[in-house]
Amino acid sequence: xxxxxxxxxxxxxxxxxxxxxxxxxxxxxxxxxxxxxxxxxxxxxxxxxxxxxxxxxxxxxxxxxxxxxxxxxxxxxxxxxxxxxxxxxxxxxxxxxxxxxxxxxxxxxxxxxxxxxxxxxxxxxxxxxxxxxxxxxxxxxxxxxxxxxxxxxxxxxxxxxxxxxxxxxxxxxxxxxxxxxxxxxxxxxxxxxxxxxxxxxxxxxxxxxxxxxxxxxxxxxxxx
Numbered sequence: 001x002x003x004x005x006x007x008x009x010x011x012x013x014x015x016x017x018x019x020x021x022x023x024x025x026x027x028x029x030x031x032x033x034x035x036x037x038x039x040x041x042x043x044x045x046x047x048x049x050x051x052x053x054x055x056x057x058x059x060x061x062x063x064x065x066x067x068x069x070x071x072x073x074x075x076x077x078x079x080x081x082x083x084x085x086x087x088x089x090x091x092x093x094x095x096x097x098x099x100x101x102x103x104x105x106x107x108x109x110x111x112x113x114x115x116x117x118x119x120x121x122x123x124x125x126x127x128x129x130x131x132x133x134x135x136x137x138x139x140x141x142x143x144x145x146x147x148x149x150x151x152x153x154x155x156x157x158x159x160x161x162x163x164x165x166x167x168x169x170x171x172x173x174x175x176x177x178x179x180x181x182x183x184x185x186x187x188x189x190x191x192x193x194x195x196x197x198x199x200x201x202x203x204x205x206x207x208x209x210x211x212x213x214x215x216x217x218x219x220x221x222x223x224x
Contacts (some may be wrong), residue, residue: 005121007134007140007142008126009141010126011130011175014201015154016127016144017035019126024070024123031075032124032125035128040084041106043088045096052103065078066078067079077115097146101182101185104187114130118135128182132193136193140213141196146202147201
């Protein structure tokens with residue numbers, strides 16, 4: 001049976017990572033969290049005091065020993081041998097990552113890495129430009145979305161559970177600003193592929209969303 005390449009795109013808080021991770025587990029595929037790659041660069045830029053919108057970010061990335069390891073259903077992220085899996089999920093990194101992701105040279109560096117990871121198939125990759133730019137020939141393309149209010153609530157709950165104190169209204173505004181930045185960036189903006197299947201997760205349970213994706217996979221495999 002053909003090992004599919006599955007691309008899942010969508011804005012912040014739509015549930016991409018959670019759903020992609022679970023779908024990969026069900027399929028026995030490798031899950032690749034491209035957002036974690038950009039977060040790792042943002043984390044390192046913060047540590048080194050590098051301006052997030054400068055070419056210095058690209059130079060930083062070229063010298064970064066970045067490793068993503070999928071272990072026991074979790075993507076572990078390491079930079080220069082240091083585990084930063086939890087460190088890249090802080091509010092500070094959240095605020096910086098969209099600026100880092102707009103650096104064109106950095107996106108080219110990440111593009112090659114991501115395509116190399118998917119070349120043999122059996123991959124679920126999520127991000128913001130996977131179906132349109134990174135993997136335009138993916139077997140299945142999905143665009144997950146949800147209302148800004150719902151996405152802000154999810155991110156607020158995630159951060160609260162980790163012990164952070166953050167204002168929900170402020171978080172909603174940050175997500176709206178990130179949506180705008182992602183959609184308007186010059187290189188590989190956030191936009192649904194013309195052949196993507198839209199799934200609105202505002203009122204859809206995680207398990208139900210995963211099931212929709214698995215059904216799409218069954219249908220696709222039946223045609224090859």
